[in-house]
Amino acid sequence: MQIILLLSAFGTVMMTFAFISFLAEAKTQFRKSCLTESIQLQKEIIIAEKTLFALNPLSTALQLQFDLKLAELPFSFGPAYIKVAAELAKIEADQMKLDRSQRSLISSTNFLINLKLAAITTQMLQNSIVQSKRWQSFLMTFFTIYPERMARMSVRAISYGIAPNYELQDDYKRLQMVAFTWQMKYQTRRDAQTLVDAQPSFVMHCQAVPEERDEKWSIEI
Amino acid sequence: MNTKGQALIESMIILSIVTVSSIFLIRAGLQMQNALVLDELLEDALVCKLQKKTTCVQALKSKLLALNFKTVVVQDRTQGSSARLAIEALSNFASITKLESELTLELAVD
Numbered sequence: 391m392q393i394i395l396l397l398s399a400f401g402t403v404m405m406t407f408a409f410i411s412f413l414a415e416a417k418t419q420f421r422k423s424c425l426t427e428s429i430q431l432q433k434e435i436i437i438a439e440k441t442l443f444a445l446n447p448l449s450t451a452l453q454l455q456f457d458l459k460l461a462e463l464p465f466s467f468g469p470a471y472i473k474v475a476a477e478l479a480k481i482e483a484d485q486m487k488l489d490r491s492q493r494s495l496i497s498s499t500n501f502l503i504n505l506k507l508a509a510i511t512t513q514m515l516q517n518s519i520v521q522s523k524r525w526q527s528f529l530m531t532f533f534t535i536y537p538e539r540m541a542r543m544s545v546r547a548i549s550y551g552i553a554p555n556y557e558l559q560d561d562y563k564r565l566q567m568v569a570f571t572w573q574m575k576y577q578t579r580r581d582a583q584t585l586v587d588a589q590p591s592f593v594m595h596c597q598a599v600p601e602e603r604d605e606k607w608s609i610e611i
Numbered sequence: 612m613n614t615k616g617q618a619l620i621e622s623m624i625i626l627s628i629v630t631v632s633s634i635f636l637i638r639a640g641l642q643m644q645n646a647l648v649l650d651e652l653l654e655d656a657l658v659c660k661l662q663k664k665t666t667c668v669q670a671l672k673s674k675l676l677a678l679n680f681k682t683v684v685v686q687d688r689t690q691g692s693s694a695r696l697a698i699e700a701l702s703n704f705a706s707i708t709k710l711e712s713e714l715t716l717e718l719a720v721d
Contacts, residue, residue, distance in 0.1 A: 414647050436720045607720035
């Protein structure tokens, strides 16, 4: 009888150790995959922003061309007027085309961010659930993983007219931050609750924040 | 041997088993605690190194010494975007914990 009690106590302590290892492993796994995925997503956003900013010289050139051509527009209607007006229309068409490219880049990047955030969340949740399966006979584990905010391409137009120049918003770090929260709660199963009735929870955060200094980009974690 | 004598021998056997088991469990628990704490601090230090901060190794050493490790040796083998640190810590119970970890993350965007 005493031996059985002793063995049970020994077994319980060993199980506790094993569970602590599982928690540490789950936390480490979340941290690693979260950092890797967040950094990758942040890089994709930065690349999209760089592409957008690379269009600024073209945008400026088109606007300048338009302004100069507008100054050449005669006051009276005639062949010269028609010629300049046609050139203005052509420049405007180019500007419209550029404007569509800029807007499409912004909206497709924001759409991609949403998709990726959902995919990363699902993937990390699946990993955590798979990892917790070996404990399902003793514990009910509940994982919650969610993006702390919906990251956005944080850019704003800084010139007037069609196809403007774009730059980073002042609080781009906050707006563009990719951050996740991981929370794990567990509860002992009904039969085990007579011995131990525990419902603790563990929380962890991870983030990737963009940093732009003198046109050099990096990511802070 | 009478019943009392047998009981005494049984108690002594159980007591020795309990003592040995307890020592084993306490040792295992302490080693596990050390390993978890070291692992956590090492991960923090690796992230710190990747951010090109200069005080990471010193901060790691200070934290470990504050955790009652007698001596702590940290070897920094970081190269570029790959942070690699090795710890050798001697605890008060004269057990040496060796741990090495690496984290590779490219934080610069070209």
